[in-house]
Amino acid sequence: MSLFTLGIARGLLGQVLGMVIGMLLTCAVRILLGWEAWAAEPAWTVGAVCSIIGFLLGVGSLDDWLKWTKGIPTPLHHGPPVDKPAWTRYFSVDYNHKVIGVQYTVWGILLLMVGGTVAMIFRTELARSGLQFLGLDLYNSFIGMHGMIMIFAILLGVGGMANYLVPLMIGADDMAFPRLNALGFWFNVPGSILLLLSLFIGGWDAGWTAYPPLSARGPIGYQLFFLGVFAIGLSSIVGSLNLFVTLLRMRPEGMSLFRMPIFCWAVFATSLIQLTATQLIGTSFLMVSVQRALGMGFFDPRGILGEVSPMVGGGDPVLFQHLFWFYSHPAVYIFVLPGLGIVSELLPVFSRKPLFGYKWIALSSMAIAIVGFLVWGHHMFVSGYNDILRIPFMYATLLVAIPTGVKFFSWLGTIWGGKVHFDTPMLFVLGAISVFLIGGLTGPILATVPTDFPLHDSYFVVGHFHATMFGGFVFPFFAALYYWFPKVTGRMYNETLGKIHFFIMTPAFWVQTLGQMGVGVMGMRRRIADYDPTLGAGQIENWQMAVTIAGFAIAFGVMLMLWNFFQSAEVGVAAGDNPWRSRSPEWQIPSPVPEHSFPAPLHVVGEPYDYGLADAGYVTTASTGDD
Amino acid sequence: MAKNRRHFGIATVLIVICTFVVYWVLDSVLLKPAAAVLEAGPIDYLFDLHIWLIAFLFALVAVFMCYALIVFRARGDEGDGEHIHGNGTLEIIWTVVPCFVVIYFAWISTTMLIDLSRPNPDEYVVNAEGRQWSWLFTYPESGAVTADLVLPVDTPIRMDLTSDDVLHNFWVPEFRVKQDSVPGMVTHVRFTPTVIGEYVLRCAELCGTNHSGMLATVRVVSAEDFQLWQSEQLAQAQE
Numbered sequence: 001m002s003l004f005t006l007g008i009a010r011g012l013l014g015q016v017l018g019m020v021i022g023m024l025l026t027c028a029v030r031i032l033l034g035w036e037a038w039a040a041e042p043a044w045t046v047g048a049v050c051s052i053i054g055f056l057l058g059v060g061s062l063d064d065w066l067k068w069t070k071g072i073p074t075p076l077h078h079g080p081p082v083d084k085p086a087w088t089r090y091f092s093v094d095y096n097h098k099v100i101g102v103q104y105t106v107w108g109i110l111l112l113m114v115g116g117t118v119a120m121i122f123r124t125e126l127a128r129s130g131l132q133f134l135g136l137d138l139y140n141s142f143i144g145m146h147g148m149i150m151i152f153a154i155l156l157g158v159g160g161m162a163n164y165l166v167p168l169m170i171g172a173d174d175m176a177f178p179r180l181n182a183l184g185f186w187f188n189v190p191g192s193i194l195l196l197l198s199l200f201i202g203g204w205d206a207g208w209t210a211y212p213p214l215s216a217r218g219p220i221g222y223q224l225f226f227l228g229v230f231a232i233g234l235s236s237i238v239g240s241l242n243l244f245v246t247l248l249r250m251r252p253e254g255m256s257l258f259r260m261p262i263f264c265w266a267v268f269a270t271s272l273i274q275l276t277a278t279q280l281i282g283t284s285f286l287m288v289s290v291q292r293a294l295g296m297g298f299f300d301p302r303g304i305l306g307e308v309s310p311m312v313g314g315g316d317p318v319l320f321q322h323l324f325w326f327y328s329h330p331a332v333y334i335f336v337l338p339g340l341g342i343v344s345e346l347l348p349v350f351s352r353k354p355l356f357g358y359k360w361i362a363l364s365s366m367a368i369a370i371v372g373f374l375v376w377g378h379h380m381f382v383s384g385y386n387d388i389l390r391i392p393f394m395y396a397t398l399l400v401a402i403p404t405g406v407k408f409f410s411w412l413g414t415i416w417g418g419k420v421h422f423d424t425p426m427l428f429v430l431g432a433i434s435v436f437l438i439g440g441l442t443g444p445i446l447a448t449v450p451t452d453f454p455l456h457d458s459y460f461v462v463g464h465f466h467a468t469m470f471g472g473f474v475f476p477f478f479a480a481l482y483y484w485f486p487k488v489t490g491r492m493y494n495e496t497l498g499k500i501h502f503f504i505m506t507p508a509f510w511v512q513t514l515g516q517m518g519v520g521v522m523g524m525r526r527r528i529a530d531y532d533p534t535l536g537a538g539q540i541e542n543w544q545m546a547v548t549i550a551g552f553a554i555a556f557g558v559m560l561m562l563w564n565f566f567q568s569a570e571v572g573v574a575a576g577d578n579p580w581r582s583r584s585p586e587w588q589i590p591s592p593v594p595e596h597s598f599p600a601p602l603h604v605v606g607e608p609y610d611y612g613l614a615d616a617g618y619v620t621t622a623s624t625g626d627d
Numbered sequence: 628m629a630k631n632r633r634h635f636g637i638a639t640v641l642i643v644i645c646t647f648v649v650y651w652v653l654d655s656v657l658l659k660p661a662a663a664v665l666e667a668g669p670i671d672y673l674f675d676l677h678i679w680l681i682a683f684l685f686a687l688v689a690v691f692m693c694y695a696l697i698v699f700r701a702r703g704d705e706g707d708g709e710h711i712h713g714n715g716t717l718e719i720i721w722t723v724v725p726c727f728v729v730i731y732f733a734w735i736s737t738t739m740l741i742d743l744s745r746p747n748p749d750e751y752v753v754n755a756e757g758r759q760w761s762w763l764f765t766y767p768e769s770g771a772v773t774a775d776l777v778l779p780v781d782t783p784i785r786m787d788l789t790s791d792d793v794l795h796n797f798w799v800p801e802f803r804v805k806q807d808s809v810p811g812m813v814t815h816v817r818f819t820p821t822v823i824g825e826y827v828l829r830c831a832e833l834c835g836t837n838h839s840g841m842l843a844t845v846r847v848v849s850a851e852d853f854q855l856w857q858s859e860q861l862a863q864a865q866e
Contacts (some may be wrong), residue, residue: 026633055660091757104667105813112729123742134655136836136837136839137836140833140835145864154665160677162672168721182862193694204857205833206835207833211793211832211833213793213794213810213836214793214794214833214834217792217793218835236818245782279778301809301810301812302811315811316812317809317810317811317812318809318812323848343789351708352698352701352706352707352708353707353708353709353713353726354710354713355711356711356712356713357712357713357717357718358712358713359713360713360718360722382796382805382806382807383807383809384700384806384808384812385812387744390740391737391740393735394737394740395730397731398679398729398730398732398733399729400730402722402726402729404724405721405722406718406721406722408688409717409718410713410718411753412695413713413714415692415695415696416695416699416819417692417699417708417711418695418696418699418708419699419700419701419702419704419706419707419711420696420699421701422696422703429667430696431687433692434689437685437688437689438685441680441684441685442681444677444680444729445674445681446675448673448677448732448733448736449736450669450673450736450740450743451670451673451677451736452668452738453670453803453804453805454659454670454674454800454805456805456831457796457798476793486687486839514656518655518656518657518658521657521658521659521827522659522660522800523800525798525829525830525831525839528838528839529838529839530839530840532827532829532840535657535660535800542752549805556704579703597861607712610710611707611708611710611711612708612709612710
C-alpha cells in the first residue's frame with residue numbers, strides 16, 4: 001500500500017504544491033509588472049491561500065463536487081474503503097459522521113497537546129523572574145500561539161462532540177450534508193498547519209487578538225496566522241450550518257424540540273453563534289491582511305502624508321476591536337455552551353434523576369447565545385472608545401450572569417434527591433461545575449467598569465478565562481471522552497487511572513487559576529515575558545512557581561488520560577451496549593456503533609430524562625403500529 | 628418534605644459559615660497594591676463588595692453541591708432517585724433575584740463611573756505619548772518634556788494620552804485606573820494622587836518586543852517640590 005492511498009498524505013503534498021504554485025504566481029506577476037521578482041510577504045500570502053486549496057484538492061474533499069460540474073453521478077459510499085485496510089478511512093475523506101467526529105476529536109486533542117506544550121515552555125520561563133531561556137520575541141509569539149492553537153483545539157473538540165453525537169442523539173442516519181461535513185473537517189488541517197508554520201517564518205507578536213497597529217507592522221507570520229484562522233472560520237460556518245439543518249430537519253417522529261437530549265440544545269445555540277458571528281473575525285483579519293499586503297489602511301492612523309496626529313484623517317485602530325470582539329466574545333460561548341450541555345447531559349445519568357428544569361436549561365443556552373452578542377464592548381472598557389458605551393456594555397455583560405445562574409441552580413436541583421454515582425465521567429462533570437463556578441463568579445468583578453480598571457489586562461483576566469475555558473470546555477470535554485469512549489471503541493477505559501487523572505488535575509487547576517488571579521491583583525500585567533519580583537510584597541515568585549508546578553501536574557494528568565485511552569482501546573474489557581444505564585438513543589444500539597447506526601427509524605414515545613419512573617420509554621425502534 | 632427542611636437548615640448554617648471563611652481567605656490572599664489616589668477609595672470599596680458576593684455565591688453552590696453529593700450518594704444500590712422534573716417557582720426565584728442583584732451592581736457602578744469620569748475645573752493636565760518602548764511626558768503649563776512622570780500630590784490630574792506607533796496603556800497599579808493610548812486619538816484618564824512616593828508606570832497593552840520592559844518612574848511630590856522641579860525643568864530648557 002503506498003503512502004498516497006491516505007488522503008491526508010495527498011492533501012499535505014497538495015498543500016506544499018499549492019504553496020509553491022502560489023509563490024511562483026506572485027513572482028510571475030511581479031516580473032510582469034517590472035518589479036523585483038521575490039518579495040517575501042506577498043509570496044507567502046498568495047502561497048498560503050493556494051496551499052489551502054491545494055490541500056483540499058489533494059485530500060479529495062472537493063472530488064464529488066468537481067464530478068457534479070461534469071455531470072458524473074457520485075453515489076454515497078457507505079462503510080470502510082474498498083481494497084484498503086479499514087483504519088485508512090480515518091486518514092482520508094469519509095462521509096460518515098462518526099468517522100468525521102473521531103477525526104475532529106483526534107485532531108483537536110493533537111492541537112491541545114501542541115498548545116499545552118507551548119504553554120508549559122513559557123510557564124517554565126515565568127516560574128522565576130528575569131529571562132532564563134526564552135527571548136522576548138519568541139515569548140511574545142508563544143503566548144499568541146498558545147492562545148490560537150487552543151482556540152483551534154477547542155473548536156475541533158466542539159466539532160468532534162457535535163458531529164459524533166448529534167445524529168446519534170436524534171436518531172438520524174447521518175448529518176444533513178455529509179460532503180459538507182467532510183469539507184468542514186478538512187479545512188482545519190491546512191488551517192492549523194499554516195498557523196504552526198507561521199512560527200517558523202517570524203512568528204507574530206501581538207497575541208491571539210492581533211490588535212493593529214502592532215499586527216499591521218510585525219513579521220510575516222501574521223499573514224499565515226490570519227489565513228489559518230480564515231480556514232478554521234470557514235470550517236465553523238459550514239459545520240454549524242450543517243448542524244443547524246440536521247437538528248431542525250432530521251429529528252424523528254415525536255421528538256419535539258423540548259424532547260431532544262439537552263446537549264442538542266447546546267449545539268443548536270452554539271451553531272446559531274458560529275453561523276452568524278464567525279464572519280466578523282474573518283473580516284477583521286482580512287482587513288489587517290489587506291492593510292499589510294496592499295497598504296489599504298483600514299486601521300492605520302496615518303493619513304496620506306504619513307503623519308500620526310489626531311488632526312489627520314487616518315484609519316481607526318479601535319474599529320478593529322469592535323469587529324474582532326463581535327465574534328471573539330460570542331466565541332467564548334461557542335466554547336462553553338457545548339461543554340455546559342455535556343454537564344447537563346451527564347448529571348441525570350449519574351444522579352439517576354430527571355434533569356431539573358429541562359426547559360429552563362435549554363432556554364438559558366439560547367439566552368446566553370443571544371445576550372452574548374451584546375457584550376463585546378466589555379473587552380474595550382479602556383480602549384478609548386466613547387465613554388458612554390461603557391455603561392450599556394456593563395449592563396449587558398452582567399445580564400449573562402442570570403441564565404448562567406439558572407444552569408448552576410438547575411444542576412444542583414438535578415443532584416438533590418438523586419442517587420449519585422461517582423464514575424470518572426461524573427467526577428469530571430463535578431470538576432467542571434467547580435471550575436466553571438470559579439470562572440463565572442470572577443466575571444462580574446470584571447464587568448463592573450470601576451473594578452475592571454485595576455484588573456483589565458492584568459493576570460487576573462488570565463485566571464478568569466482559563467477557569468471559564470477549563471470549566472466550560474476542558475473538564476466537560478474530558479468527561480465526554482471518558483463517557484463515550486466505550487460507545488466509540490466498544491471497550492471500557494481503566495477506571496482507576498481515570499480517577500487518578502481527576503484527582504491530580506482538579507486541585508492542580510484550582511491552584512493554577514487562583515494563582516493567576518492572585519498575581520494579577522498584585523499588579524502583574526498579562527502577556528509580559530518578565531515581571532517585577534517585588535510585587536505582592538515580594539511574594540509573587542512563590543505564586544508563579546506554584547502556578548507552574550500546577551500546570552505540569554495538569555499536563556501529566558492529560559498524558560495519563562491519553563495513555564489510558566490508547567491502552568484500553570486494545571485491552572479494555574468489553575463495555576456492553578449501555579454501561580451507564582442511559583436513556584439516550586445512542587446507548588440503545590451496539591458498541592461500537594455499526595455503520596448504519598439505527599436498524600430502523602426511531603419513534604419518540606416519552607421524555608428523555610425520565611429516570612426514576614418505571615417502564616417509561618424514551619425512544620423505540622419498533623414500529624408503532626399503523627405504518 | 629420534613630427531611631428536606633432539615634437538609635436545608637443544615638445547608639443554610641454551612642453556607643453562612645462558608646461565606647465568612649471564603650471571604651476571609653480571599654481577603655488575605657488577594658494582595659492589592661497600596662492605594663495612592665483618591666479614586667482608589669470607591670474602586671476598592673466596590674472590589675470588596677464583589678468579594679463578598681463571590682464568597683456568598685461560591686458558598687451557596689459549593690455547599691449545596693457537596694452536601695447533596697454526600698447525602699444523596701448511591702449506597703451500592705442500582706435504583707433511581709426521586710422522579711422530579713423541576714420546580715417552576717424555584718426557577719423563577721433564581722432568575723428574578725439575581726436580576727435585581729446585577730442591576731444593583733450595575734447601578735452603583737454606573738454612578739461611581741460617572742463620578743470617576745467627571746472633569747474637574749482645577750485639574751492639572753499632563754500629556755503622555757507612548758512609543759515603543761518608553762513614555763514621553765509634556766507639561767503644557769511649563770513646556771517641560773520628560774521621560775519620567777512627576778506629579779504634585781493632592782491635585783486632580785488629567786492625563787491626555789496618545790501614541791506615536793502602536794497601542795499602549797497607562798497603568799500604575801497603585802493608582803487603580805487604566806487607559807489605552809491610541810495613535811491618532813487623544814484619550815483621558817483622571818486621578819488625584821494622595822500619597823507622596825515613587826511608583827512604576829507599567830504599559831498594560833501588548834506593544835511588541837519589549838512590552839514587559841515598558842516602564843516609567845512616577846514620582847508624586849509635594850506642591851512646593853513640584854514648583855521647584857518645574858522651574859528647574861524650565862531653566863534646563865532655556866540653557
